[in-house]
Amino acid sequence: MELQEAKDKFIHTWAQLGSSWGINKTMAQIHALLLVSANSLSTDEVMEQLKISRGNANMNLRALIDWGLIYKDPRIGERMEFFRAEKNIDKVARNIARERRKREIEPVLSLLADLNQVEIKESAEALEFKKVTKDIAEFSESVDGFLDKFSKTDKNWFYGLVMKIMK
Numbered sequence: 227m228e229l230q231e232a233k234d235k236f237i238h239t240w241a242q243l244g245s246s247w248g249i250n251k252t253m254a255q256i257h258a259l260l261l262v263s264a265n266s267l268s269t270d271e272v273m274e275q276l277k278i279s280r281g282n283a284n285m286n287l288r289a290l291i292d293w294g295l296i297y298k299d300p301r302i303g304e305r306m307e308f309f310r311a312e313k314n315i316d317k318v319a320r321n322i323a324r325e326r327r328k329r330e331i332e333p334v335l336s337l338l339a340d341l342n343q344v345e346i347k348e349s350a351e352a353l354e355f356k357k358v359t360k361d362i363a364e365f366s367e368s369v370d371g372f373l374d375k376f377s378k379t380d381k382n383w384f385y386g387l388v389m390k391i392m393k
Contacts, residue, residue, distance in 0.1 A: 260309055265310075269309075
């Protein structure tokens with residue numbers, strides 16, 4: 227397999243995985259391209275290599291910066307912007323966990339807190355509703371606590387936890 231073929235396969239696979247952690251295909255493709263690039267790339271280079279529009283490239287590059295997955299790489303005397311990926315995969319995983327927590331867990335916890343304040347006339351259905359929403363809240367709080375710790379710690383804590391679980 228040639229290097230370009232391997233890169234293309236990686237970019238394609240990473241793009242498919244990206245949807246499972248909450249980003250769109252193009253955003254994941256750009257991230258994958260920057261991950262496997264030895265040098266920072268300009269917007270034009272990203273557009274050319276992935277065959278995407280400038281608007282699509284700009285929007286997704288900004289989103290990747292917001293997620294903490296890529297950075298601007300300023301070059302003296304250059305008017306173009308260049309971008310590089312965070313190459314520390316532990317940090318990438320923590321940033322993804324942090325963003326998923328913010329986008330998925332926190333809204334659920336907020337909704338459940340609001341629902342907990344609602345006065346519901348007592349009935350079998352109301353009791354079931356309260357029980358299920360309480361269980362979801364407890365589970366979500368556990369996941370939230372784990373993701374919070376994971377996003378703030380170093381890899382040694384996480385690996386230690388995994389090793390305890392596997393024993």
